[in-house]
Amino acid sequence: MNDLSSAAAQALRLVAGADPKLFDIVLLSLRVSLTAVVLSCLVGLPLGATIAVSRFPGRQPVVVVLNALMGLPPVVVGLAVYLLLSRAGPLGALGLLFTPTAMVIAQAILITPIIAALSRQVVEDAWIEYREQLRSLGEKRLGAATTLLWDLRFSLVTIVLAGFGRAAAEVGAVIIVGGNIDGVTRVMTTAIALETSKGDLPLALGLGIVLLTIVLALNAAAYVVKETAQRRYG
Amino acid sequence: MKDGPVHGPRSLLPLRLDAVTFAVAGRRIVDNVSLLLDAGVRTVIVGPNGAGKSVLLRLCHGLLQPTSGRIAWSMPELPGEARRQAMVFQRPVLLRRSALANLTHALAVARVPRAERDARAREALRKVGLEPLAGHPARVLSGGEQQRVALARAWALHPEVLFLDEPTANLDPGATHEIERVIAAMHASGTKIVMVTHNLGQAKRMGDEILFLHQGRALERAPTAQFFKRPASPEAAQFLEGELPW
Numbered sequence: 001m002n003d004l005s006s007a008a009a010q011a012l013r014l015v016a017g018a019d020p021k022l023f024d025i026v027l028l029s030l031r032v033s034l035t036a037v038v039l040s041c042l043v044g045l046p047l048g049a050t051i052a053v054s055r056f057p058g059r060q061p062v063v064v065v066l067n068a069l070m071g072l073p074p075v076v077v078g079l080a081v082y083l084l085l086s087r088a089g090p091l092g093a094l095g096l097l098f099t100p101t102a103m104v105i106a107q108a109i110l111i112t113p114i115i116a117a118l119s120r121q122v123v124e125d126a127w128i129e130y131r132e133q134l135r136s137l138g139e140k141r142l143g144a145a146t147t148l149l150w151d152l153r154f155s156l157v158t159i160v161l162a163g164f165g166r167a168a169a170e171v172g173a174v175i176i177v178g179g180n181i182d183g184v185t186r187v188m189t190t191a192i193a194l195e196t197s198k199g200d201l202p203l204a205l206g207l208g209i210v211l212l213t214i215v216l217a218l219n220a221a222a223y224v225v226k227e228t229a230q231r232r233y234g
Numbered sequence: 235m236k237d238g239p240v241h242g243p244r245s246l247l248p249l250r251l252d253a254v255t256f257a258v259a260g261r262r263i264v265d266n267v268s269l270l271l272d273a274g275v276r277t278v279i280v281g282p283n284g285a286g287k288s289v290l291l292r293l294c295h296g297l298l299q300p301t302s303g304r305i306a307w308s309m310p311e312l313p314g315e316a317r318r319q320a321m322v323f324q325r326p327v328l329l330r331r332s333a334l335a336n337l338t339h340a341l342a343v344a345r346v347p348r349a350e351r352d353a354r355a356r357e358a359l360r361k362v363g364l365e366p367l368a369g370h371p372a373r374v375l376s377g378g379e380q381q382r383v384a385l386a387r388a389w390a391l392h393p394e395v396l397f398l399d400e401p402t403a404n405l406d407p408g409a410t411h412e413i414e415r416v417i418a419a420m421h422a423s424g425t426k427i428v429m430v431t432h433n434l435g436q437a438k439r440m441g442d443e444i445l446f447l448h449q450g451r452a453l454e455r456a457p458t459a460q461f462f463k464r465p466a467s468p469e470a471a472q473f474l475e476g477e478l479p480w
Contacts, residue, residue: 132297133327137343138317147339151330233330234373 003201010202015209022203026210029187032100032174033167036107040163043108044115045156049145051116052123053131066120069113074106078176081106085177098179103187106173111163118159123148154229157222165215246307246318246394247426248272249294254303256289263289265450266303273394276427278441278458280434282473285447287430288399294428295321295397316344320393324400326384328372333364333383336372337390344391358390359383362416378409385416389425396420398429402436414440434474438462446470 014022051062083089085097085105096102126148134144149156171189178185180194188207195204249271256264264286271277271294279287292298293305311318328336337355346354359365362382367375372383381401388396398417402410410433417440421427431437437444437458444461446454448469456466465471 130327132292132321133323135297136295136317136321136323137340139343143343147329154330232374233371 007201007205011206011209014202014206019206022206022210024183025186025188025191025207026214028100028185029168029189029211030214032103032187033107033164035104036111036167037160037164039104039108040112040115041160044112044163045119045149046145047112048116048119048121049123049149050142052120053127053141053145053148063117063120066113066117070117072110072113074110074170074172075176077106077110078173081109081173081177097177098181098185100178100185102177103174103185106177107167107170110170110173111167114166115159115163118162119149119156122152122155122159126152154226154233157225161218161222164218168211168215244309245273246309246311248308249395250304250306250308251294252304252306254290254293254300254305256286256293256298257301262450264293264300267450267452268303269445269452269455271395271426271428273424273426275442276421276429276440277443277445278437279428279430279445279447280432280437280473281447282476284449286450287447290447291321291397291399291428291430295319297321316346317391318393319395319397320388320391321397321399322381322384322388322401324403326380328380328383330371330373332369333359333372333375333386334368336383337387340387341390354390355386358386361389361419362386363412376409378405378412381405381409381413382416385413385420389416389420393425395426395428398427400430400432403432410436434462446473448473 048066051059051066081102082097084091085094085102086092087097096105123145127144130144130148130151134147139147169189171193174180174185174187175190175193178187178190180186180190186194188211192204192207192211195201195207251267251269251271254264254267255262267290279290281287289298293300296305329339331339334352334355337358338351341351341354342348356365356368359368362385364379364382364386367379372380375383385401396417401417402413405413414436417427417429427440429440431440441458444454444456444458445452446461446465446467446469448467453467454461454465454470461470462474465474
C-alpha cells in the first residue's frame with residue numbers, strides 16, 4: 001500500500017513537472033497513433049460508405065469479414081507486419097522495422113477495419129432514409145457516399161475516436177514492430193509494460209495516468225462536439 | 235433570370251406508360267397501367283390506401299423499375315446528364331447543412347456551374363418565402379418550413395416535371411396552404427405537376443384532372459369537376475362517398 005501511494009505521488013510529480021522523458025514518450029505515442037488514425041480514415045471511411053451504398057455479389061461475406069476484422073488481435077497484426085518488414089521479408093529492403101513508421105503501419109492495419117466496419121453501419125442506416133431523395137436528385141453511388149459521410153460527420157467523430165482509442169491503447173503490435181527502443185520507438189503502452197516489469201512503478205503509473213487522461217479528454221471533447229452539433233443541425 | 239423549365243424540341247414530355255405493371259412477390263401493386271402525361275394540366279392522383287399511387291409516382295420518376303411494361307419519356311434523360319424532373323416526398327429529407335446549402339448541393343449534383351448556384355438557390359428560397367432562413371440549419375426548421383425547403387430545392391432545379399407524393403400529409407392547414415401556393419406558382423412558371431394526395435379538398439383545389447387508382451389499376455381519368463360530380467366508375471363513386479371531402 002505504501003509502495004503504491006508513494007509511486008502514485010511520484011507519478012503525479014512526473015506528470016505535473018512535465019518530465020522530459022515522459023513528455024517524449026507521450027509525444028511519440030500521439031504522433032504514431034494520430035498518423036495511423038488519419039491513414040485509416042482516408043481508407044476506412046470511403047470504404048465503409050461505399051460498401052454501405054453498394055449492392056454487389058458477395059456483399060454479405062464482405063460485411064461479415066469486415067466486422068470480424070474489428071477483432072484482429074494486435075499481436076497477430078504485429079507479427080504479420082514484422083514478417084513483411086524484417087530483413088528477409090518482402091519489404092525488408094525499406095529498412096522500416098523498429099521505426100515509428102512500422103508502428104504507424106501496424107496500427108493503421110489494426111484500426112482501418114474498425115473505422116470501415118462502424119462507418120459502414122452508420123452510413124447504411126442513414127442510406128435507408130436518404131436513398132430515394134438522393135437518387136431523385138440524380139446522385140450516383142460515389143456521390144451519395146460522399147454526401148452521406150459529410151452529413152453524418154458528427155456521428156463519425158465517435159467512430160474515429162474509437163479507432164484512436166484502440167490505437168493508443170494497444171501494446172502487442174507496436175512492441176513487436178517497434179521494439180520498444182528507448183528514445184526511438186518507446187510509446188506509452190510499451191513503456192508501461194517495460195517499466196512495470198522492471199519495477200519502475202512511478203513512470204509506469206504516470207504514463208498510465210496520462211494515457212487515461214488523453215483518452216478521456218478526447219472522448220469528452222467528441223461528446224461535446226456531437227451534442228452541440230446535434231442541437232444546432234438536428 | 236428565367237426560372238421556368240426549358241421546353242422545346244428536347245422536352246421530356248409527354249411521358250408514356252405502356253401496360254406498366256409493378257409486382258412484389260407476385261402481388262401486383264401497379265397493374266397494367268397505360269397513360270399519357272403531357273405538359274400543362276396539373277394531374278392529381280387519388281385513390282384508397284394501397285391503390286398503388288406512391289408506387290406509380292416512383293415508377294414515373296425512375297426510382298422503381300417496372301416488372302413489365304414500358305415507361306418512356308419523349309426525350310429521355312441521358313445518363314450523366316442533369317435530371318430535368320424532381321420529386322418532393324411526404325417527409326422531406328434534408329441534409330445537415332443550411333437551407334441554402336441544401337439547395338446548392340442539389341444544384342451541384344445537377345452540374346449547375348458553381349458561379350450560378352448561390353443566386354439560383356437564393357431565388358428559389360425567396361419564392362417559397364424562406365430567404366430570411368437561408369442560413370439556418372435545415373433540419374431544425376419546422377415541418378412546414380422543411381417541406382418548403384424541399385420544394386425550393388426542386389424549384390431551383392427548374393424541372394420540367396415535378397412529382398409530389400402527399401407533400402402536405404404531415405402538415406397543419408396553415409403550412410398546407412403555403413405549400414399549395416408554392417406548387418401553384420411552380421405550375422404557373424411552366425412545370426408539369428403530378429401529385430398524389432389523400433386530401434380530396436386539396437385534389438379539388440390543385441387538380442386540373444384527376445387520375446383515380448384502385449387496386450393498382452387506373453380506373454378513371456377525368457377533369458376535376460367532372461370526376462367529383464359524376465364519377466364514371468362505381469369504385470370511384472364509392473371512394474368519394476367514403477371519404478370526407480374537407
